[in-house]
Amino acid sequence: MNIGVLGAGQLGRMLALAGYPLANRFTFLDTTGHPSAGIGDVMVDTDQKHLADFLAKVDLVTYEFEHLPVPLVQAIEEHKPVHPSSEAIRICQNRAEEKALFDRLGIPTPAYRLVDSAEALEDAVRELGTPVVAKSVTEGYDGKGQAVIKTPSEAAEAWRSINHPRLIVEAFVDFVREVSIIAVRGRDGQVVFYPMAENLHVDGILRYSLAPMPDLDAAIQDTADGYIRALLDELDYVGVLTLELFQTPDGGLLANEMAPRVHNSGHWTMDGAVTSQFENHLRAIQGLPLGDTAARMPSCMVNVIGQEGEAARLLEIEDAHLHRYDKSERPGRKLAHVNLLAPTHAELIEKVRRCAELLPGAPTPRFSFE
Amino acid sequence: MNIGVLGAGQLGRMLALAGYPLANRFTFLDTTGHPSAGIGDVMVDTDQKHLADFLAKVDLVTYEFEHLPVPLVQAIEEHKPVHPSSEAIRICQNRAEEKALFDRLGIPTPAYRLVDSAEALEDAVRELGTPVVAKSVTEGYDGKGQAVIKTPSEAAEAWRSINHPRLIVEAFVDFVREVSIIAVRGRDGQVVFYPMAENLHVDGILRYSLAPMPDLDAAIQDTADGYIRALLDELDYVGVLTLELFQTPDGGLLANEMAPRVHNSGHWTMDGAVTSQFENHLRAIQGLPLGDTAARMPSCMVNVIGQEGEAARLLEIEDAHLHRYDKSERPGRKLAHVNLLAPTHAELIEKVRRCAELLPGAPTPRFSFE
Numbered sequence: 001m002n003i004g005v006l007g008a009g010q011l012g013r014m015l016a017l018a019g020y021p022l023a024n025r026f027t028f029l030d031t032t033g034h035p036s037a038g039i040g041d042v043m044v045d046t047d048q049k050h051l052a053d054f055l056a057k058v059d060l061v062t063y064e065f066e067h068l069p070v071p072l073v074q075a076i077e078e079h080k081p082v083h084p085s086s087e088a089i090r091i092c093q094n095r096a097e098e099k100a101l102f103d104r105l106g107i108p109t110p111a112y113r114l115v116d117s118a119e120a121l122e123d124a125v126r127e128l129g130t131p132v133v134a135k136s137v138t139e140g141y142d143g144k145g146q147a148v149i150k151t152p153s154e155a156a157e158a159w160r161s162i163n164h165p166r167l168i169v170e171a172f173v174d175f176v177r178e179v180s181i182i183a184v185r186g187r188d189g190q191v192v193f194y195p196m197a198e199n200l201h202v203d204g205i206l207r208y209s210l211a212p213m214p215d216l217d218a219a220i221q222d223t224a225d226g227y228i229r230a231l232l233d234e235l236d237y238v239g240v241l242t243l244e245l246f247q248t249p250d251g252g253l254l255a256n257e258m259a260p261r262v263h264n265s266g267h268w269t270m271d272g273a274v275t276s277q278f279e280n281h282l283r284a285i286q287g288l289p290l291g292d293t294a295a296r297m298p299s300c301m302v303n304v305i306g307q308e309g310e311a312a313r314l315l316e317i318e319d320a321h322l323h324r325y326d327k328s329e330r331p332g333r334k335l336a337h338v339n340l341l342a343p344t345h346a347e348l349i350e351k352v353r354r355c356a357e358l359l360p361g362a363p364t365p366r367f368s369f370e
Numbered sequence: 371m372n373i374g375v376l377g378a379g380q381l382g383r384m385l386a387l388a389g390y391p392l393a394n395r396f397t398f399l400d401t402t403g404h405p406s407a408g409i410g411d412v413m414v415d416t417d418q419k420h421l422a423d424f425l426a427k428v429d430l431v432t433y434e435f436e437h438l439p440v441p442l443v444q445a446i447e448e449h450k451p452v453h454p455s456s457e458a459i460r461i462c463q464n465r466a467e468e469k470a471l472f473d474r475l476g477i478p479t480p481a482y483r484l485v486d487s488a489e490a491l492e493d494a495v496r497e498l499g500t501p502v503v504a505k506s507v508t509e510g511y512d513g514k515g516q517a518v519i520k521t522p523s524e525a526a527e528a529w530r531s532i533n534h535p536r537l538i539v540e541a542f543v544d545f546v547r548e549v550s551i552i553a554v555r556g557r558d559g560q561v562v563f564y565p566m567a568e569n570l571h572v573d574g575i576l577r578y579s580l581a582p583m584p585d586l587d588a589a590i591q592d593t594a595d596g597y598i599r600a601l602l603d604e605l606d607y608v609g610v611l612t613l614e615l616f617q618t619p620d621g622g623l624l625a626n627e628m629a630p631r632v633h634n635s636g637h638w639t640m641d642g643a644v645t646s647q648f649e650n651h652l653r654a655i656q657g658l659p660l661g662d663t664a665a666r667m668p669s670c671m672v673n674v675i676g677q678e679g680e681a682a683r684l685l686e687i688e689d690a691h692l693h694r695y696d697k698s699e700r701p702g703r704k705l706a707h708v709n710l711l712a713p714t715h716a717e718l719i720e721k722v723r724r725c726a727e728l729l730p731g732a733p734t735p736r737f738s739f740e
Contacts, residue, residue, distance in 0.1 A: 013390070020387055020409060022681065023694035023706075039390060039409070274689050289686045296666065311392065316659045319644055324393035336393075 001286060002027060004058030004080070006073070008035035008042050010325040010334065011064035011262050014270070016040050018278035022286070027057045031068070038326045048072070055079050062239060062285050066092045066260050083238040083285040088260035095168045096137045098257060105230040107255045110246070111171040122155035124169040131172050136164035173254055175246035177368035180209070180265040181224040182242050184280040185232040187287040192280070193225045194273060194293045197265050199244070202363045205332065208352065209265040210300040211272065214345045215369045223253055231258065240281040242266065264303070264334070271321040271339040272299025297341050298348045304336035307360040314338055314358055317351055371656060372397060374428030374450070376443070378405035378412050380695040380704065381434035381632050384640070386410045388648035397427045401438070408696045418442070425449050432609060432655050436462045436630050453608040453655040458630035461605070465538045466507045468627060475600040477625045480616070481541040492525035494539040501542050506534035543624055545616035547738035550579070550635040551594040552612050554650040555602040557657040562650070563595045564643060564663045567635050569614070572733045575702065578722065579635040580670040581642065584715045585739045593623055601628065610651040612636065634673070634704070641691040641709040642669025667711050668718045674706035677730040684708055684728055687721055
């Protein structure tokens with residue numbers, strides 16, 4: 001089966017590496033002019049002139065990032081099966097739609113308001129209490145269009161700087177940790193859930209994901225499973241879906257955002273789980289039975305950002321698995337990740353520290369349970 | 371690093387799948403006109419006209435099969451590093467050289483004689499006792515040039531049918547099982563050993579490899595480690611080497627033959643070991659530290675020969691890992707393998723049986739320890 005992938009970055013690369021053993025072939029459609037997959041058949045199509053060629057080559061279409069023009073994906077759906085559907089993309093591209101879906105399904109979120117003027121923004125800031133974060137409801141590729149507002153008097157300036165007709169204003173959450181749940185839904189509606197991961201971000205970039213968490217109550221995993229299952233079923237979703245959440249001091253979960261695709265916080269599954277998120281995504285979209293999502297042992301993914309570490313040093317760490325994306329170095333760019341496995345969390349943390357010391361600029365990890 | 375691979379079959383394909391995460395790129399040189407790797411940059415060169423192009427592209431050369439013209443490999447060695455060296459190929463292509471090396475290093479083998487006439491063949495049959503197997507000392511791609519001789523009177527006919535100026539005559543061995551040891555030697559001389567596998571062949575084709583064996587005395591693994599280390603050091607070898615052996619009723623080991631490459635009996639390591647044979651081969655030839663060879667749990671590789679099984683059924687087996695080579699079906703052709711893992715050998719055997727039932731024509735497995 002030839003699988004068409006919209007986008008041609010490292011997620012597509014890792015999908016392909018998981019799919020060759022299933023006898024899949026891959027054609028990537030890159031609309032950015034900067035593909036980095038480095039595998040399969042990569043079609044660069046910045047002017048949407050090669051869509052027919054792409055469609056003629058592929059049996060089935062999926063995507064590795066969600067910032068795609070919805071009409072493009074809808075047009076593709078008229079010719080080939082697309083999993084997940086364009087509806088998932090449409091919702092994930094609009095924070096207001098996403099929050100409305102969470103509300104409708106009873107998935108709790110941080111308090112928020114939607115505003116469409118500077119005055120309404122100032123009112124929302126007063127209502128929610130400071131600080132708040134204001135974001136345009138739609139987002140470009142670059143993650144811009146956000147402002148942290150510390151007093152109501154800053155609202156007018158924030159409105160001007162974001163310069164978007166509709167904003168979402170979110171209360172800050174007192175959280176213990178950021179977590180994510182990744183689940184997979186098959187064409188037949190079967191759903192499987194990975195153990196939740198604890199994620200450490202620095203400056204908005206994921207640096208570490210650890211799973212399973214040693215102190216996670218089974219009831220909390222069940223709650224998260226219920227939330228993501230509701231999303232999957234509501235969207236009649238096929239493939240991998242990721243839901244990022246905050247865990248609050250009382251143990252509750254608040255949904256932050258979702259991503260309709262394989263996710264950086266699931267890269268640990270490549271070595272740490274019986275079946276990786278990439279393989280399970282491919283199994284799902286092809287109608288194959290889903291694989292076991294259990295963790296083989298405590299696992300941590302360490303992102304390599306901006307600058308590579310020395311491979312020979314990283315590979316000296318026992319049960320370390322290096323996944324390079326074969327990209328050139330650039331500040332803030334995701335270049336690789338290292339998956340570390342250990343029989344106990346204490347040994348795992350020690351390995352993560354050793355690994356971090358070998359990566360230029362890597363922050364010292366500090367997990368909530370330490 | 372761009373790695374040049376001589377040969378472009380499934381072993382090359384799996385090398386590439388293991389090497390992309392190390393940021394390796396792959397160029398295959400296929401001299402047969404029938405490449406099947408289906409990944410990387412495949413150069414078909416049946417008339418040796420593209421060698422310069424190949425050499426210009428690659429930093430380092432390895433190979434996935436040993437039936438290569440030695441002068442070709444020697445010529446490549448003048449331009450680029452080749453690991454393992456052409457000397458390993460030269461010895462593995464000649465059964466007399468191979469046996470002489472085993473003898474020199476004190477590695478026991480079944481009793482054998484070298485003969486260069488029909489009369490000498492008949493004498494050897496009488497000396498060794500029937501039955502014996504007579505083989506040409508050099509072998510083509512197809513494994514032909516062999517005859518089983520049951521009485522001395524058959525010697526003349528066997529000599530004619532093999533039609534080769536020099537034969538090796540081997541006594542039949544009373545063995546308990548066929549086993550293999552795979553080891554990896556780094557550029558710095560570091561050597562690591564995988565747990566030995568028990569191999570089940572039918573009609574000369576490997577069908578099952580199981581490792582670790584539940585009843586293998588540690589002293590026997592040590593003995594095998596010593597034999598293969600002697601070979602690796604003697605040849606100043608870099609990369610993966612495989613040694614196939616017979617285990618006799620008294621627990622002893624007799625060397626059958628060696629292969630200077632990743633090996634079908636090591637495919638279980640892709641899912642069952644901390645580091646696969648493919649990754650360790652690539653680490654070795656690039657001068658990277660070698661990875662842990664330990665088994666994560668009891669593992670069995672099931673070959674898919676001639677006809678594919680239904681993927682959806684195979685993937686229903688828990689902790690089953692399908693590795694298809696994306697080749698067309700043909701009797702006797704290796705099309706895929708399934709790696710099965712289980713916490714106990716009893717559960718593993720049960721899974722292997724279930725898997726075999728899903729594969730058309732697969733023989734019922736019967737391991738020595740059952």
